[in-house]
Amino acid sequence: MFVIFNKQKIYTYLISIVTVILLFCIAGTITNGNEAISTSSTNEKLLPIYNVKTEEKKVALTMNCAWNANDIDSILKILEENNVKITFFMVGDWIEKYPEEVKKIYEAGHEIGSHSDTHPHVNNLSYEENIEEIEKSNDKIEKITGSRTNLYRTPYGEYNTTVLQAAQDKGYYTIQWNLDTLDYTGLTGNEMWNRIKDKLGPGDIILMHNGTEHTADSLGMLLKNIKEKGLEVTKISELIYKDNYTIDVNGTQKNN
Numbered sequence: 001m002f003v004i005f006n007k008q009k010i011y012t013y014l015i016s017i018v019t020v021i022l023l024f025c026i027a028g029t030i031t032n033g034n035e036a037i038s039t040s041s042t043n044e045k046l047l048p049i050y051n052v053k054t055e056e057k058k059v060a061l062t063m064n065c066a067w068n069a070n071d072i073d074s075i076l077k078i079l080e081e082n083n084v085k086i087t088f089f090m091v092g093d094w095i096e097k098y099p100e101e102v103k104k105i106y107e108a109g110h111e112i113g114s115h116s117d118t119h120p121h122v123n124n125l126s127y128e129e130n131i132e133e134i135e136k137s138n139d140k141i142e143k144i145t146g147s148r149t150n151l152y153r154t155p156y157g158e159y160n161t162t163v164l165q166a167a168q169d170k171g172y173y174t175i176q177w178n179l180d181t182l183d184y185t186g187l188t189g190n191e192m193w194n195r196i197k198d199k200l201g202p203g204d205i206i207l208m209h210n211g212t213e214h215t216a217d218s219l220g221m222l223l224k225n226i227k228e229k230g231l232e233v234t235k236i237s238e239l240i241y242k243d244n245y246t247i248d249v250n251g252t253q254k255n256n
Contacts, residue, residue: 046164048154048174050251052203052239058232059204060239061086061223062177064153066119067211069098074216076108082223085109087236088210089153089175092117092137099144106145111235113151113175114138123158130166151175151236175236176251177207181222184209189218193225200229203239203252 063075065088079086088105090112095102106112116122117136125133134152142148152172154163159174167174179199181192192214196206208215226233244256 046161046168047247047249047251048159048164048176049205049240049247049253050176051178051205051253052241053252053254054203054239056232057202057230058234058239059200059202059206059226060236061206061208061226061233062089062113062153062175062236063087063215064089064091064115064207064209065094065098065211066091066115066209067094069094069101069211071210071212071216072098072101072104075210075219076104076110078216078219078223079110080108082220082227082233084223084233085111085235086233087111087113087151087175089113089115089151090137090141091115091119091155092133092140093119095137095140095144102141102144106147111149111151111237112141112145113149113153113236114141114172115153116155119155121156121158122154122163123160125163127162127166130163131170134167134170134172173236173240173242175205175240177205178251179204180207183212183215183218186213188214189221192218193222197225197229200226200231202231205236205239 061084063086085108088110090102092114094115102112114134114137116133117140118133120133122130122133138148150172152167153175157176159176164174179196181187181195183192187195208219210216223233240253241255245253246256247253
């Protein structure tokens with residue numbers, strides 16, 4: 001009887017030990033699963049905003065400023081005649097060269113965003129160098145206007161995770177575009193309109209540049225045609241969602 005009793009106790013202990021081990025394994029699996037989900041969420045691919053999903057019949061017109069300023073007065077006059085406010089993305093070097101034009105744009109009620117300080121290939125820069133490019137440009141904007149911006153457009157439309165993380169960590173919305181007029185290639189106004197007219201819809205972000213051959217002389221016609229499609233031209237800040245949003249794989253910003 002003594003031997004049998006010990007065997008039973010041994011069996012009982014073994015079963016208890018195995019049970020405890022199994023419980024630890026199950027708990028570990030659950031924990032690891034939760035950690036995997038958390039990591040996946042944290043490492044979700046960053047993307048800039050290409051356009052916005054909205055029921056409002058609005059499109060944003062954006063103009064990059066990196067070359068000369070010969071047409072700024074004409075552009076501002078046309079925008080005023082059409083009662084339209086847009087977003088100008090400015091390179092820091094351009095701001096230094098043309099402070100009076102920056103002031104005119106700001107005082108006319110238009111929006112100013114950073115387009116980097118020196119217009120480099122930002123994909124080749126470190127995290128710290130990317131922050132420096134954005135912030136130096138913003139410092140120059142603030143010096144002239146008294147206000148800082150939270151909008152950023154990368155040079156050449158380039159970006160990678162480092163570029164976007166740097167902008168996001170400093171509180172910037174990185175803005176791309178989904179409709180390109182290709183005005184910088186010398187297209188006429190009609191050619192620009194033919195490029196975008198069949199694609200144009202609510203939430204679109206249109207890219208233009210000052211300092212090109214036909215931007216100024218085509219702007220009035222483009223604004224008129226956009227309005228005739230029942231769309232209001234506005235600034236980026238009046239189109240995008242500021243919080244509680246997601247950006248899908250196509251770069252479309254959506255309200256949650």
